[in-house]
Amino acid sequence: MRTRTTRLRGLVAFAAVSVLALSACGTSGGSDNEGPESSPGFAECEQKPNDCNTGAVKDGGSLTIMSEKSIQDWNVISADGNTADTTLITNALIPQPFFSKPNGDIGWNENLLVEEPKLLKNDPQTWQYKIKPEAVWSDGTQITAKDFQYHWKVANGTDCPDCDPASDTGYKSIEKIEGTDNDKTVTVTLKAGELYSDWQSLFQLFPSHIAAQQGDLNTPAGLKKAFDFFRGTPTWSGGPFKIEKYETDVSVVLVRNEKWYGKKAPLEKVTFRIITDQAQHIPALRNQEVQMLTSQPSPDLVQQVSSLPGVNFNLAAGQTWEHFDLNTTNKYLADKELRRAIFTAVNRQEIIDKTVGSFYKKAAPLNNHNLMPGNQGYKDYITPTNQGAGKTEDAKKILTDAGYKIEGGKLIGKDGAPVPPFRFKYTTGNTLRQQSGELLQAQLKQIGIDISIEPITSLGGTLNNGDFDIIIYAWVGSQFIGDNVALWRTGGGSNYGKYSNPEVDKLLDAAARELDKTKQRDLFNQAGELMAKDAYVLPLFQKPAMIAVYSQFLNVRNNPNNSGTTYNIQEWGEKA
Template sequence: MLVTTRSRAVKLGAFVAGAALLLSACGGGGGNSAVQTGQAFADCDANPNTCNSAQADQLQDGGDVTYVLEKNVPNWNVVSAEGNVFETGEVTKGILPYTFYATPDLKPVLNKDFVESADVTSTNPQVITYKINPKAVWSDGTPFSADDFIYNWKTQNGKDCKDCAAASTSGYDQVSSVVGSDGGKTVTATFSKPFTDWRQLWSSSGAMYPAHLAAQHGDTTTPAGLAASFKWFGTTVPTWSGGPWKISKFVNNQSVTMVPNDKFWGTKPKLASVIFRVITDATQEPTALQNNEVQAIYPQPQVDLVNQVKNMPNISSYIGLGLQWEHFDLNLKSKALGDKALRQALFTAVNRKDMIAKTVGQFTDKVQPLNNHNFMPQQAGYKDVISSTGQGTGDIEKAKKILTDAGYKINGTQLMDPSGAAIAPLRIRYTVGNQIRQNECELFAQAAAQLGVKVNVSSTDDLGTTTTTGDYDIIVFAWVSSPFVFGGAVQNWTTDQGNNYGKYSNPQVDSLIGQANAETDQTKASDLLNQADQLMANDAYVLPLYQKPTFLAASDKIANLRNNSTLDGPVYNMAEWGIRK
């Protein structure tokens, strides 16, 4: 699961990214658009996987497309805690190999360019056997092999490399062995206990880095060598590729230029290049689109931004709902927020319906308060675990009662803790340039003020570093998920996991999520996960706000580009993009 600054849990990563075995998606999966303009995306609600299509003979040979990236890429290792950011996932999608990816209907699909098959070949113990595409090679000609699976397993299993700060060890820590055969083209992964979301492993929610290059930057048979290579992948701009694209140029804080990988064995891209242009101020994106400086934007929708794009000629736009969700997170290492009563009171004081009406409700009427931390309403397993807590209702009197029952006192405009000490001001953070997030933070601060708690609002231009270092008391962002709910829950909510930024820990929650993650019966797994989620909701660690709308706007000339409200994003099929003749 990636975290997003358009906000994300990616981080793949919002970069996200985490989350669910194949779950049923109703209502057209990534559909439910409330705004659709132009003709290119007209049938995306009904046909999310095929809308805006064109055959290869209808496309020009060559051409360039510039796509806006809302954040710079400071770390190139998308499976690391720091690099697991949505924008990094977008850029690396075209160069990293992976076993499964998510399509716009929110379902996982096997990436046959990389693996011809991935099958459960035993259930006791659970064994997954992968057959690598024999044509698959890294851009230097080195064939893909079991070594790549083994290296990426070791850096993420939490055992072989304690100093590899992986975004998640979920699932990898349940693999007891990874063995190659058939000259390294068959990979056999054996599990110490079943893993519900086995499709998540080595998938696009993390993807794979080349073992042979890792070995040049550390002895990958030792923990220190694994850590050194893992760090090198984060600090070094990739000149290598294992996908249809390769990076030809990176200008820090400006752009990333991708060109076709001439060593790619599958269908070659039609475009000559895709340029990811870094624009961190979303208000500048419509102008860039109108002036044809960029041809596609994927910002967090803002009222003015959506309205500007609506009236542009030869531009189509689409709003959808999928596996992205907005939330407030608390840092439990913050002295005051270590107390559950204060956390519960703050979340109870927040009025989610009012917040939605004053933010995303300005441009879509489809968004409602979200009442689960793992499942989206389109997914089987969705259950309301929030309403019973009273959180998100804006009930100030109830919030005050929670505090007074716990021994707090409100002295004028200042809340005093049970010892008589004043609650120090708290700091809430959001991504710079995001007006909706800024508004959400200000509304949170206004609610807290009614309880005698001062909350100062400040922005960050590096969400990955801010979250991983815990440089906040409260923060708002969005997780962008894959369809793998159970593995994502481990990644986000269990003790000491990479995406558990606020350091939440509840042994009962850990146990229930662990059971869900090892349960092969989908219904039982969902029930266990919802039991854990109810406990976590009661603990008031994260308040889900709403299923986050995604907004894609692009030139009508670009074919095969479409919304994908998962951590894979619109770039999931970038090799198919082209310019209409």
């Protein structure tokens, strides 16, 4: 999810936190690294990802987790705030009907709901949530249908046109949300003729009564004020913890929410310590200044973690994937032939071998924009395009056939003027992405293209503002791919490079409405084949997610999906 994440929906990842466990396949094609991907204490996670590290825990205690990125925006359903790192914290505050388990299966929120929500009918598509009578916000106000209605209104693109949700997919198809039984039964009905296969991915709950204090929620202006209000530090919670203290760029301290309606969380306090310099992560873990890391893995980090006594670690890969994006609003990159040449010159295997492949032997080139290897319907449509294969001469031919020239090692445009350097952006402190940029720089130099490498501190802001020419980040996915429409469709909330292809739009719209999963995947593959030919985003590889935690903590495990490691934070504790 940047690894985005509306938890079950597509997340931008600052760090890799959402991957389908155990679904990676292939080898790095050059790395001789055969090191372990789990410590003995986490060895059972390979076969039992949902249940490993389970045990009886005592009441009390605290845990401090390392967080790699600063928080730019607390509103995780906004385009800026929808990031994996922030979601790791807000999982403890924001209720959601469904969540992703470590093995990629979908679970329903048994703390919030009386029963598992199910479809009532398909014409019009209708489903229902039954909220527990005891489910309340931290100020004692009931969690009700109004909280579902708030998310719908700010995300549907109509009621609040100036809101900037990360995705409107699904929400724009809703005709009405009704509350009955004192607003504890929530009935969602789609518009006539509309279908949405990934309905379980919808809704993160914010307190509508607090939103209403900012303005009239029946007006665009009032909704916008509420939407912007939630960008600030949450003073409320509907989860097992609440924020006691937030120091910008320093730490977030969570304590038990005394109004929590589920089983009391064993831990009294969970602290997220923000340290963007990864060189400080291992010393902090070694000195027990923190007891847990979910850091971006690197060769040095993995090697050091694996040698720390009393620390369990695990690497797993699945639905999180790294990619290069090109900004089509750049007048040069608006030319499809130039984009094709750039991607044809990129050598993904070299990038893998010299970065992630040095410590994760399963890393391999990814050849699909929406489905991961091992997922039903996965199709390789990238290889036939020669993109990512490092075919420099083929790239040069694409350029010369299109009217470009390479003179004196510089690419000359169709107008006879040199093509200026492109700005390559990556999140500061991410060594692997910096190295990927340096390798890309050398690869593109062979076809006369220069790039300047620029670290950024705000991935969300950079993406939302389109302040890049080439950028590297990751999407955190789940088995719900319908929401991926927002990544690729013209005007999509997460289509940061402003890609547009009317044929792709038609296929994506059809995919979002298709209830048959096999047909839906086929439609996404058809769209993906066209997208590959347009050379807008080049998939690189599935990212491994890492967790390292001291062995006295139980019920903590890697969850390489967009719900993230904190999906079950209310169960964490110290050994009894």
